Structures are given as C-alpha cells and as structure tokens.
Amino acid sequence: MTRYIVQRLLALLPVVLVVSIVIFSITYLTPGDPARNILGPDASQAQVDALRDSLGLNAPLVTQYFSWLGGVLTGDLGESFFMRKPVLTAIADNFLPTLQLATIAIAVALGVAIPFGTLAARYRGSGLDQTVTVATLLSMAVPSFVLGLLLMVVFAVNLRWFPVAGYVNPFTDFGAGIKTLILPGVALGTIVAALITRTTRAAVLDVLNSGYIDAARSRGVSNLRLLFAHTLKNAGLPVLTNVGLVVGSLVTGAAVTETIFNIPGLGSLLVQAITRRDYTIIQGVVLAITLCYLLVNLIIDLLYGLVDPRVRLGRKSGE
Template sequence: MTRYIIKRLTSLLPVLLVVAVVVFSLVQLTPGDPVSVLLGDEADMATIEQVRTELGLNSPIHIQFLNWLGNLLKGDLGTSMFFKQPVTEMFWRNFGPTLALAIYAEVIAIGLALILGSLAAKYRGTWFDYGVNGFTILGISVPSFLWALILVLVFAIYFRLFPTSGYRSIEEGFVSFIRYLTLPAFALGLVQASIITRITRTTMIDTLETPYIKATAARGISTRKIVFKHALKNSFLPIMTVIGDSFGGLITGAAVVETVFNIPGIGQLIINSIERRDYVVIQGVILLITLLYLLLNLGIDILYGILDPRIRLEGEG
C-alpha cells in the first residue's frame, strides 16, 4: 500500500509543474498592465516604470517565471499588489465560506442522488423512473447561476423563507449559518446531484441483475433492505469516484454562485483579483485550488485502493 501511495504522490509533481506553467503564461499574456490599474489613470510613466522595476515586471518572462517558481518551492506564493497581504493568508481567509458551501452542497447532492438513483433503479421503466430521468436532464442542462436566480425568486422573494444574499459564519449562530447557505448550496448541488443520480441508477441496475442479489431476494429479504443495504453497498465504488470528482468541481465551480449570493469565498477573491489585475493573487489562488483538487483525487484513489485490493495491486505493479 505504501508503494501505491508513493507512486500516486509522485505522479502529482509533473501535473503541478504543467499547471504552474499554464497559469503563469495565461496571466502574463493577458492584455493590460497591472501597475497601471494599481496606480490609476493619473500616474505618470516614470512612476509606472519605477513600480514595474520594483515588482520585477521589467525582467524577461522566463526570469520572472524562475523567480516565481523558486519562491513557490520555498512556500511563498507572493504578496497581493493591491492589498499588500500574503496570498496564502488571503486564500485561507476566503476558503472557509467556499468549503462550507461545497460541503453543504455535496451533502445535498449525495442525499438526493443515492435516494433517487436507487429508487429509479428499483422501479425502472415506471413513471417514477421517467420522472427521475427528467430531473437529471433538467439538472444537468440548467447552469448553477440560473438555479440560483430561480431559487432566490421563489424561496427568498416570493415565500420569504431564506435571505436573498449574504453570508453568516458559524460563530454567529448555526441556524443563521444554515439559512444563508441553503439556497446557494441547492443551486450548486442540483447539478452535481443530477450527475451522481444517473451514475447511481446505472450502477444499481447492473448490481440488481447479479445472481447474488437475486439469491438474496429469493430468501425472502425485503426489497428495501436489498436495494439500500446490499445493492447500494456493492455499487458504491464507482459512485464514490464520481462523488470525489463532484466535490472538487463544487469547490472550483462555486465562483458564479458566490457572486450571485455575495458570499466572500474563493470565487469572489478570484473575480475581484481579475478586475484589479492582481496577477500575484490569481496565480497563487489557482495553483492552491489545483493542489487541493489533486490531493482530493489522490485521497479518493487511495480509498479506492483500500476498498478494492485489485486496484492497489495493479497500481503497485
């Protein structure tokens, strides 16, 4: 198992290097001068050139990249040009709301998907199965920001059950924390719930047709116990992979929903940094998000290897 984990960790290094090159290149090639944005329209050229020299922006691109990469290896992601704060500190300060939103959305997505997918497999070919398929098609087709607007219109403006926007930390009260996160979590989780539901239904149908499930049914065990205890348990490996990918997608895809609901998370940090042309923050935050996404997938792979020894042995081989 140790060799399997070391091999998976080693495979992350070239991916991170490629991501670092791509992120640095995209930010550097983006039109616009960050120093001009920082100093404003009234700044003269001499001041602009002086600040560019102080920030190292007048050096050749490959020198800038090597300096940035060298700082990365030391654990230094740089300092925000606009706020004059370390990027790492800004990231972790804004990561809490994004993580809370992603976890809440994932709980909603998993809960809906496992129930709807299992029941759709059990009652396949019936009106319930067709209804679940329609729900998944709708959920995948409608983007999260449109779900957000629909939910706000119905549950915040019409019924007045939830606030329209804003964020409350859990220290300000758990009930208030949940009320402010419910609508954005549903807006973000419905898309992932649709994807996981389709995978759950397909996997459950294959599992319910296996001989051991039919033998279990022949022994007189209740259908509910067969579906949710035996079949779902044996179908969970492929579902778990989709759940891991979906959680990473929730963290990286929360930017639009956070903007709609005015949640001070990573998404707003990136959008504001793009508007201010604060390229140091953009590079550092995207790199940290990529690292978290890769570590999450690594955790899923390791868990997969623990639950299924065949995968672990194949990886070690």
C-alpha cells in the same frame, strides 16, 4: 497502503508542475496591466514602468516563473498587488466560506442523488424513473447562477425565509450562518446531484443485472436489504469516482455562486483578482484549487478499498 500513498503523491508532482506552468503562462498572456490598474488611467507611462519594476513585472517571463516557483516550493506565494498582503493569508481568509459552501453542496447532492438514483434503477421504466430522468436533465441544463437567482427571488425576496445575500460564519452564529449558505449550497449542489444521480442509476442497474443479486434474491433476502445493503454497496465505486470528479465543477461553480450571494470565498476572490489583473492572487488561488482537487481524488482512491474489499490499493494483480 503507505507505499501506495507515497507513489500517488510522487505521481502528483509532474501534474502540479505542468499546472503551475499553465497557470503562470495564461495569467501573463491575458490582456491588461496590473500596474496601470493600480495607478489608474491618469498615471504617466514613466510611473507605470516604475511600478512594474518594483513589482518585478518587467523581468523576463521565464525569470518571473522560476522566481515564483521557488517561492511556491518554500511556501511563499508572493504578495497581492492590490490587497498588499501575502497571497497565503488572502487564501486562508477566504478558504473557510468556500469549504462550508462545498460541504453543503455535497451534502445536498448526495442526499438527493443516492436515494433517487437507486430507486430509479430499482423501478426502471416506471413513472418515478421517468420523473428522475427528466429532473436530472433539467438540472444539468440550468446553470447554477440562474438557479441561484430563482431561489433568491422565491425564498429570499418573496417568502423571506433566507437572507438575500451576505455571509455569516456558522461557527460564530450557527443559525444565521446556515441560512446564508442554504440557498447558494442548493444552487451549487443541484447540478452535482444530477450528475451523481445519473451515475448512481447506471451503476445500480448494472449490479441488479448481475448473477449474485439473483442468487441473493433466491435465498429470500428482502428487497430493501437487497437494494441498499448488497446492490448499492457494490455500485459504490463508480459513484465515488464521480464524486471526486465533480469537485472541480463545485469549485468553478462556486466562483459565480459566491459572487451572486456575496460570499467571501475563494471563488469571489478569484473573480476580483481577474478583474484587477492581480496576477499573484490568480496564480495562488488556482494552484490551491488544483491541489484541493488532487487531494480529494487521492482520498477517493483510498476509499475504494473500504467501499469494495475486492480492491487492493498498491498491490499488483495476482498478489
């Protein structure tokens, strides 16, 4: 297992390198000048050029990249052009709300997707199956920000069950904090739930059609135990894989959701940085999101062996 983890971590290095090149290139190829944004439209060109020199923006692009990469390797992502504080500090300040929001979204998604996907497969062709299929299609068709606005109008404006926007840390005030995260968490988790439901249904159907399920049924295993103890356990690998893949959609969806609900997370920080052309923040946040995505998928790979003992990570076939 240790050997497998080391191999996977080493395999991630080329991926991170390529991602860093793409992030850096796209950032500097987008129109706009952070120096002009900082000084405003009334600043002279000489003032803009002087600020660009002080920020290192007039150096050749290759020089800027290797300077930034050297800082990344030493744990220094630079300093924000606008906030005038280290990028790592800005990311740390905004990471917790995003993590809390993503946790609630995943909890909502799994709490809905696993039971409904399993039951839809068990009662294939029934009214329940058709209802679940239609609901998943509708959920995938509605963007998270549209659903967020609808939830805001219904449950915050009309019913007043939740605050319209804002953020309270649940570690400071649990009740108020959870209320600020429920609506954006549901909005963000609904699309993810639709994707996982479809995967769960397909995986459970595949297992239900296998021979050992028929053998277990012939031995008198109850339907409930057969469905959740045997079928769902053996259908876990595709579901786990899908959970790892949808982490990316959670993060990208959080950028819009956090902006709508005024949650100071990584998504809203990224949106502000793009608007201001704060290159160092953009590069740092996207790199942090990429690393989180790769780490989650590594954890998913490691969980394969726990979900299905037939999977032996780090061993060649036949060992």
